[in-house]
Amino acid sequence: MSRRRHDRHPLGRGVARQRSNRHALHTSRHAPSPVEPAAENPLIRALRPALRSDDPSAFWVAAAPLVTELANLEHQAEVLPEGVDLLDTFLEINVAETTALLHMVAAMSPDEGLRSRAQVGLTARRQPMPPQVSGLAQASVAEAVAFSDGAGENLMVELVLPRGVRAVLISYIPWSPSPYVKDTFVVGESMAEVIRKYREIMAREGGSLDAVLEVVTTADARARFSQALANTSAEVEQSADWEQWPMLRPFVEFVVGRMPEGGTGYDENDLLSGPLGASLTTPERPPWILEDGTDLVQEFTVSEHAADLKPGKAVEDLAAYLMILLDASFGDPLGWDSELAEWILSEVLPTVPMLSKAAVAQIPAALPALVGWSLERKGEEPSVIAQTLSALTPLLEEFPARRADPHMRARRLEEQVDYALELEDSTALRLADLALRAGGFEVLAELDTTPLPTEELALALFPEELRGLAAEIDAHLVEGVTALLEQRPGSAESDELLTACRRLLVRVAQLDDAVLRRKASTRNTAAAVVSIIARGNDLMGYSPAPLHEKDLRRAFDLRSAPSQRARSLKEAAALPHRYTGRRKRAGPCGGSLVTS
Incomplete structure (x- = not known):
């Protein structure tokens, strides 16, 4: 299985799922007047086929984005009368679709006030609801399993509702640079059926699901989900490849809340034993030392590829870190390709906190040299090497600006706290946390107790x-x-x-x-x-x-x-x-x- 498919779900295209008109949900951002006929309301039209679908997951997928929208006042003030919000418009329209939406809001809205108003509104509703809607309050999580691809895992939990309704929530959680939710979808089938289909798909691809399948306690599943969700920005941009994430986040958080607390989450020391764990402390054999004793870092620094680089610790540290990263992620300290290089240059190196300024300054010159040397040592064809190096050029040109971007700087401060946690150094952790709160180590170093002066808005x-x-x-x-x-x-x-x-x-x-x-x-x-x-x-x-x-x-x-x-x-x-x-x-x- 190629790396590109590591973050895909085999069932993402293989299981038929009824989907609502999500485009209507996002383009019709402004609520219509309460007096508009219900049949002409675009949001209700989008919910109607999902509510009538035989697939129990269809309505959850269609309505989850609205649960978030109802709590969002950003665009409501100029569209609705003073003192009226979007939920009021649905409370005024008494039809099956709005009743079903009220059930969703009452069960999973992040706003306590909206949940309470929806619950009160439901007392006046009489439309019959399918069990996947009316039974949300009685939903429970029956079991959880996971299986990994080496770079992350598919974490799956089975949701059980009244009248035999079952569904499986599936999330792909990469482990690097820290566990986060990359994609999620829900399948309106039992866990046994989903596992059966995964087993068949992986067998066709020459793999074995049973070899990697792990039974997870529901408490541990909650801890893993909670840890990954905490690392996942709510403002994450939806990829064109993902059909349900991140719009499904309210539903995911609802399911997580149905699981017991007290479990154990990911041990990032274990997951990232290369970059942030044992290999950065004193391992028996770091990944750049081969079984025969060959030191790959030393071999690179004395090669013709590194002849134009400034010799010293900065280049050695950079090469060692990159070999650790490749070995931890893909089991090969020299396993470069254009896709991997893009990930490292765009996501990892701009946010990594443990490299010195001198090592970071070496990246534009040292990275192409390291990649070329690594691929040549592995015996790759010259055309493959040239293609990979060509893909690096625009990324390296953009790297200094990307590293300096305020968003990347914020992520480095977050990663610095993670790094201190990995080192189990309480002093480093306290300093990292203070720097994060103050706005950086430079700001922290100049901090005093003088109150901010009185200023007008500039x-x-x-x-x-x-x-x-x-x-x-x-x-x-x-x-x-x-x-x-x-x-x-x-x-x-x-x-x-x-x-x-x-x-x-x-x-x-x-x-x-x-x-x-x-x-x-x-x-x-x-x-x-x-x-x-x-x-x-x-x-x-x-x-x-x-x-x-x-x-x-x-x-x-x-x-x-x-x-x-x-x-x-x-x-x-x-x-x-x-x-x-x-x-x-x-x-x-x-x-x-x-x-x-």
């Missing part, structure tokens, strides 16, 4: 056409922060919070002003900015934080938390994710009051 740094919008957001900031801190007297704290919020808003405008151009309530945007800053500085959140989400909603007069808007703003501002506890990623923070 409107001149916004595009001219966004300055009016920015001023309106700023007015809500002033009003909301004052209301939020009214129980905490002292203008200094209020002024400092406002300055931090204003700096974050400027950062968003400078890095990705598209998020400000979207249709969204300016009050909601202001509340989201305050939420990011307050949570990032432990001013708001779980105890002992003095303020809580309900305080924010009250201060900004919101019916629900601005979590979706905050997530979009954090992504636009390239803020790293905050870690709490061992390998448990908490909500994104950043924009600290103590940053410059």
Whole structure:
């Protein structure tokens, strides 16, 4: 099986699945008026065939994106009347499709207020529902299995609902650079049937499912899913290859919640024994040392390919790291090809934290030399070597800019925490966490306790056409922060919070002003900015934080938390994710009051 297929599901094309008109769900973003005839409502038309399908998974797939949309206030304020949100429009339309949607919202919405309103709305509904809809509240997870391809695993769990309805949720979770959900789909069949089909497919390809199949406890499956979901950005761009992910995320989180807690997740020391584990400490035989004692790193550095490179530790460290990475991922420290090179240059090297600046500076010159030498040593044809090196050229030209990109910088700060965890060095972990919170090691080194000065919003740094919008957001900031801190007297704290919020808003405008151009309530945007800053500085959140989400909603007069808007703003501002506890990623923070 080729590497390109390592991250594909054999059943992704082999199992017939009824699918809804997902295009209608995403192009009809604005809710129609409640008085519009139900038959003409495009969202209801999209849900209707899925609700009537014999495939129990069809409605879940069709409705899951709407569960997220209902909690998203970004585009609703300018379309709906004041005080009305998208859920209100579906509560007003009493038809089978909206009743089924209310069941989905009541079971799996991330917003507690929406769940409660949907549950109340269902008390007035009388349409008969299929068991895969009405039985969501009674759903349970019966069993879990997994099988790996060397680079990741397919994790599968069976969902059981009333009246014999069964379905299997299948997620592909790569292990490097850390476990994350790359693709997910749901199959409306039993686990036994899905395993049977996988077994047949793999047998036709010359493999054996039974040789790699692992029975997983449901508690361990929950821990693995939770760990991978925490590493998966909610703003991940949907690939054209994946038909259900990431729109299916609310359903995945619902299924994970039906499994027991207390399990064990992935041991990243074991999964990444090459890059971040034993090979970086003192292994008996690192991957660049062959069984006969040959040192591949030394052999490369004295070869003609490396003749033009500056000799020294930087090149040796870079070559060793890349051999570790290839060996851990594919079992061959010299196994380069164009697809692998693209992955390493675009995803791994821009975010890797353990390489020194000197080693990173060697990448544009050393990588082509290493790849050419590796392929030549393996006996590849000159044409294959030339083709691979040719594919590297544009990637190497883009590499310095990609490494410097703020989003890559944020990921490096996150990876630095992971690296400290792998080393089990409490001092390194504390420093990495502080650097992540402050905005980088350079910022941390210059940090002092001087409060941020009082600053007005720097409107001149916004595009001219966004300055009016920015001023309106700023007015809500002033009003909301004052209301939020009214129980905490002292203008200094209020002024400092406002300055931090204003700096974050400027950062968003400078890095990705598209998020400000979207249709969204300016009050909601202001509340989201305050939420990011307050949570990032432990001013708001779980105890002992003095303020809580309900305080924010009250201060900004919101019916629900601005979590979706905050997530979009954090992504636009390239803020790293905050870690709490061992390998448990908490909500994104950043924009600290103590940053410059």
